[in-house]
Amino acid sequence: xxxxxxxxxxxxxxxxxxxxxxxxxxxxxxxxxxxxxxxxxxxxxxxxxxxxxxxxxxxxxxxxxxxxxxxxxxxxxxxxxxxxxxxxxxxxxxxxxxxxxxxxxxxxxxxxxxxxxxxxxxxxxxxxxxxxxxxxxxxxxxxxxxxxxxxxxxxxxxxxxxxxxxxxxxxxxxxxxxxxxxxxxxxxxxxxxxxxxxxxx
Numbered sequence: 001x002x003x004x005x006x007x008x009x010x011x012x013x014x015x016x017x018x019x020x021x022x023x024x025x026x027x028x029x030x031x032x033x034x035x036x037x038x039x040x041x042x043x044x045x046x047x048x049x050x051x052x053x054x055x056x057x058x059x060x061x062x063x064x065x066x067x068x069x070x071x072x073x074x075x076x077x078x079x080x081x082x083x084x085x086x087x088x089x090x091x092x093x094x095x096x097x098x099x100x101x102x103x104x105x106x107x108x109x110x111x112x113x114x115x116x117x118x119x120x121x122x123x124x125x126x127x128x129x130x131x132x133x134x135x136x137x138x139x140x141x142x143x144x145x146x147x148x149x150x151x152x153x154x155x156x157x158x159x160x161x162x163x164x165x166x167x168x169x170x171x172x173x174x175x176x177x178x179x180x181x182x183x184x185x186x187x188x189x190x191x192x193x194x195x196x197x198x199x200x201x
Contacts, residue, residue, distance in 0.1 A: 005058050005059055008021070008025055008026070009022075009061055009062055010024075011058045020058040022061045023061075023065055024061065024062055024065050026062065026065045026066040026069050027073070029043075029069075030043060030069075030070065045063055045088075063088065064088075064090060064093070067080075067088055067093050068092055068093050071096035071097065072092075072093070072096045085120065086100070086121055086124070089124060091124045094121070094124040094126040095125065098196065099128050099129075100121055100126055100128060100129045101129075101131070101132050101188075102114050102117050102129060102130075102132070103132050104134065104145060104149065105133075105134050105135050106133070106135070106137075106141035106144050111145075111148050111149060114131065114152075130152065130153045130154070130155045131145075131149060131152045131154050132154070132155055132157070132158065132188055133154060133156070134157075134158045135160040136157045136158065136159050136160060137159075137160050142157050145157075155187075155188045155191040155192065156184050156185075156188035156191060157184060158181055158184045158188075159178075159184060161177075161178040161181050163178040164181060
């Protein structure tokens with residue numbers, strides 16, 4: 001969608017470098033370009049080219065403006081599914097995030113990644129963090145995560161289930177593929193709702 005980004009950011013490439021608009025119009029993007037299922041809208045967004053404050057290129061300016069619009073300007077529930085990092089978020093948008101859920105697996109590498117994500121989050125004043133354990137094979141793996149990450153609150157643990165892999169391989173819905181996974185995800189949802197209601201009351 002390079003032409004759209006160039007048009008909205010008014011990109012002008014010349015000998016002296018790139019000039020672009022850092023607050024492009026984005027309020028019509030969710031309706032025009034999302035995939036809709038009932039009252040749910042799905043937007044698949046591009047990746048930021050550099051981490052941290054990012055490279056100030058038109059694409060990043062466009063994505064940042066769109067994220068800010070989704071999180072701040074619209075009265076909707078927004079779920080952001082991001083890769084292992086928070087590069088899409090700046091200080092302004094981070095303030096609108098109610099909860100950062102970090103998915104962690106029972107491995108040392110995943111635990112170290114959790115600490116790195118926390119540091120990045122704290123750098124932009126995003127401190128409301130909880131964890132979700134994923135691909136849990138046994139009670140000992142669950143206890144390993146809890147003991148290794150004592151300072152964090154776990155919102156739930158999703159069990160490893162080969163049925164999920166089978167459903168993906170056969171292009172079937174994951175929703176009903178595994179009762180155990182569905183139950184665990186429902187628990188995470190309930191914990192989110194419970195926390196939000198306690199804040200509102």
